[in-house]
Amino acid sequence: xxxxxxxxxxxxxxxxxxxxxxxxxxxxxxxxxxxxxxxxxxxxxxxxxxxxxxxxxxxxxxxxxxxxxxxxxxxxxxxxxxxxxxxxxxxxxxxxxxxxxxxxxxxxxxxxxxxxxxxxxxxxxxxxxxxxxxxxxxxxxxxxxxxxxxxxxxxxxxxxxxxxxxxxxxxxxxxxxxxxxxxxxxxxxxxxxxxxxxxxxxxxxxxxxxxxxxxxxxxxxxxxxxxxxxxxxxxxxxxxxxxxxxxxxxxxxxxxxxxxxxxxxxxxxxxxxxxxxxxxxxxxxxxxxxxxxxxxxxxxxxxxxxxxxxxxxxxxxxxxxxxxxxxxxxxxxxxxxxxxxxxxxxxxxxxxxxxxxxxxxxxxxxxxxxxxxxxxxxxxxxxxxxxxxxxxxxxxxxxxxxxxxxxxxxxxxxxxxxxxxxxxxxxxxxxxxxxxxxxxxxxxxxxxxxxxxxxxxxxxxxxxxxxxxxxxxxxxxxxxxxxxxxxxxxxxxxxxxxxxxxxxxxx
Amino acid sequence: xxxxxxxxxxxxxxxxxxxxxxxxxxxxxxxxxxxxxxxxxxxxxxxxxxxxxxxxxxxxxxxxxxxxxxxxxxxxxxxxxxxxxxxxxxxxxxxxxxxxxxxxxxxxxxxxxxxxxxxxxxxxxxxxxxxxxxxxxxxxxxxxxxxxxxxxxxxxxxxxxxxxxxxxxxxxxxxxxxxxxxxxxxxxxxxxxxxxxxxxxxxxxxxxxxxxxxxxxxxxxxxxxxxxxxxxxxxxxxxxxxxxxxxxxxxxxxxxxxxxxxxxxxxxxxxxxxxxxxxxxxxxxxxxxxxxxxxxxxxxxxxxxxxxxxxxxxxx
Numbered sequence: 001x002x003x004x005x006x007x008x009x010x011x012x013x014x015x016x017x018x019x020x021x022x023x024x025x026x027x028x029x030x031x032x033x034x035x036x037x038x039x040x041x042x043x044x045x046x047x048x049x050x051x052x053x054x055x056x057x058x059x060x061x062x063x064x065x066x067x068x069x070x071x072x073x074x075x076x077x078x079x080x081x082x083x084x085x086x087x088x089x090x091x092x093x094x095x096x097x098x099x100x101x102x103x104x105x106x107x108x109x110x111x112x113x114x115x116x117x118x119x120x121x122x123x124x125x126x127x128x129x130x131x132x133x134x135x136x137x138x139x140x141x142x143x144x145x146x147x148x149x150x151x152x153x154x155x156x157x158x159x160x161x162x163x164x165x166x167x168x169x170x171x172x173x174x175x176x177x178x179x180x181x182x183x184x185x186x187x188x189x190x191x192x193x194x195x196x197x198x199x200x201x202x203x204x205x206x207x208x209x210x211x212x213x214x215x216x217x218x219x220x221x222x223x224x225x226x227x228x229x230x231x232x233x234x235x236x237x238x239x240x241x242x243x244x245x246x247x248x249x250x251x252x253x254x255x256x257x258x259x260x261x262x263x264x265x266x267x268x269x270x271x272x273x274x275x276x277x278x279x280x281x282x283x284x285x286x287x288x289x290x291x292x293x294x295x296x297x298x299x300x301x302x303x304x305x306x307x308x309x310x311x312x313x314x315x316x317x318x319x320x321x322x323x324x325x326x327x328x329x330x331x332x333x334x335x336x337x338x339x340x341x342x343x344x345x346x347x348x349x350x351x352x353x354x355x356x357x358x359x360x361x362x363x364x365x366x367x368x369x370x371x372x373x374x375x376x377x378x379x380x381x382x383x384x385x386x387x388x389x390x391x392x393x394x395x396x397x398x399x400x401x402x403x404x405x406x407x408x409x410x411x412x413x414x415x416x417x418x419x420x421x422x423x424x425x426x427x428x429x430x431x432x433x434x435x436x437x438x439x440x441x442x443x444x445x446x447x448x449x450x451x452x453x454x455x456x457x458x459x460x461x462x463x464x465x466x467x468x469x470x471x472x473x474x475x476x477x478x479x480x481x482x483x484x485x486x487x488x489x490x491x492x493x494x495x496x497x498x499x500x501x502x503x504x505x506x507x
Numbered sequence: 508x509x510x511x512x513x514x515x516x517x518x519x520x521x522x523x524x525x526x527x528x529x530x531x532x533x534x535x536x537x538x539x540x541x542x543x544x545x546x547x548x549x550x551x552x553x554x555x556x557x558x559x560x561x562x563x564x565x566x567x568x569x570x571x572x573x574x575x576x577x578x579x580x581x582x583x584x585x586x587x588x589x590x591x592x593x594x595x596x597x598x599x600x601x602x603x604x605x606x607x608x609x610x611x612x613x614x615x616x617x618x619x620x621x622x623x624x625x626x627x628x629x630x631x632x633x634x635x636x637x638x639x640x641x642x643x644x645x646x647x648x649x650x651x652x653x654x655x656x657x658x659x660x661x662x663x664x665x666x667x668x669x670x671x672x673x674x675x676x677x678x679x680x681x682x683x684x685x686x687x688x689x690x691x692x693x694x695x696x697x698x699x700x701x702x703x704x705x706x707x708x709x710x711x712x713x714x715x716x717x718x719x720x721x722x723x724x725x726x727x728x729x730x731x732x733x734x735x736x737x738x739x740x741x742x743x744x745x746x747x748x749x750x751x752x753x754x755x756x757x758x759x760x761x762x763x764x765x766x767x768x769x770x771x772x773x774x775x776x777x778x779x780x781x782x783x784x785x786x787x788x789x790x791x792x793x794x795x796x797x798x799x800x801x802x803x804x805x806x807x808x809x810x811x812x813x814x815x816x817x818x819x820x821x822x823x
Binding site for chain 2: 006020025191193196197200449482485486489490493494495496497
């Protein structure tokens, strides 16, 4: 079921009303009220997910059961080695399922090509289950956190299933941590008017980003990418910029809808995007883009590998500070490449994603080596007052604007690699961009309204950059607020384009 | 919770009312446009056509038969109900709408060809926007459901306009009197195809398959029977097609044999102008392989009207 579909428009209010009226209010005196409410979340989530293909419910059920049992296994294993073995077994099985569905055919094809053999008999031709990478990573985080004693293993399989299959974030994140989401299913939720209204606003803003911006960009971008050789350099540049907004509108729009929906059910999900295109360098960009995945790799891969401050082996201790520093830097660079390459490959079984990861690693490493990767921790053009309040400025300084523009341009280039179907296509696109017509006026026929809407998006996000989302307008006068809601709804309708699937569903 | 539900419901009701008003405004605006996609629908809904002869069919029906030429030669009152798009179920939707609001004709010139015997859902076909303003005609609901619209299109305001950005804009501006669109208007329902010969599409195709859908054939025969019962004479005409396209089309014998058999069964004629007809041999007469240009259309129109007159002697 798509968030921007008619089915979801019916599904959401029905589930909302049943959740609060039947499974909360009507059962308020039942001692099993929480159990019933969680069970209802599970049923609703399975209906939501099964809408695509009910057969994949089996997979998610297997992941759920195995991860739940692994938690118990870690708890009851008598030795530390046993606990570790259970955790590793759970990781292997879950990554095994992910690997078979997502990567097996890719590797089989590459293997066959390498050895010049016929690949057809090697391939499984499996359909990739929607959101498998998201819920697998969420399941892994649970058993790792239990092993690390960051969370107590749960004995409540219903709450655990609700945690793993909660429908707003099931298919495209945010990839939640057990430490944040699971406890919320273990205690009674209470309806909060302000949170629910804020959730509705966030859903509306997410829909704007998806329907008005991303889907309209998709029409232009798809046409250009389907016929690269016949486009002028400037048109290719414009298409790359539009894809930059498409993927942001699509994915951050999805995240806003997911987070907003969860708020309606009294659940707080983690933030997934924080105005990434206003970043002043690539390191800041990665702190603001797909935050749930970036922090996942940081916490479960980068830091365990030693991060940027690895333990120095005893053999080097005696060999001087320079050798030690060189070793530390080398490990930090290695780890950076590992997480960026993994992060790229997480997106899909294609060398283009690996290249995209490598490209960002190459941009990140110089900052890391110069110790400037944590330079920008605040939001651009803001000042923190002594009382902790944040004061925003109308405009960035010239230096900030330049840094943002450069970072944006680097991100745009990265998105060309990400969007291309093959390495040859990347090459064709870049060569095409560099042709003499790069200075000509790009083909903008039929996209004037889209360009205007992108300006609206940029303006609103800039204005609201210190808030949780673009439509956090709770402090405005009600008349103005309702006018904004009605205006946005009108824009959703007037600028509706083709209904496009969310890009991140394929991952 | 109570406060949340009440406020949300009031807001949604307000939005629903606004959406209904907007839907009505856009639909009315579209029907006011001088654009061939909407003009004939507007005439139909006004119910003042009173034609003896109507022309029915796909885009070839829309562009290949000049009503005024037929009128001047045969002394009739003719109106063209051809439409952009081709499946028979959608063609007949227009005819049913016509019958709902207008007196029945005596004759129908039915354009038929290898594309006619197909079924396609109206919302998915070429120029599907032409059907959008029809929702306010309650009598058409069953017909609209039959050609692929759903209850959501009929009863949820604005739902069917989703994705039609230009149509929404044009309809609104027209309805609010901010702009009057005179864009490719039609005359007596007829609309010319214009432009120099473009053979790109034809060159791209190795073979054109003439397929006949059983459900479409059943529907067509039902329509022929209904006309026969109502004493409406249906003249089946396959207007000129560029010979290069005809030569590439596989399965034409079956299609022509079918229309011949239908003509015999319902005591009428099937005139096939796609074979052994001079106009078909020169690309100079066509815009694309299946559409003649205005000059050739007129030339064909005069000859066709003469045949019609000799077939139906005065007083027609």
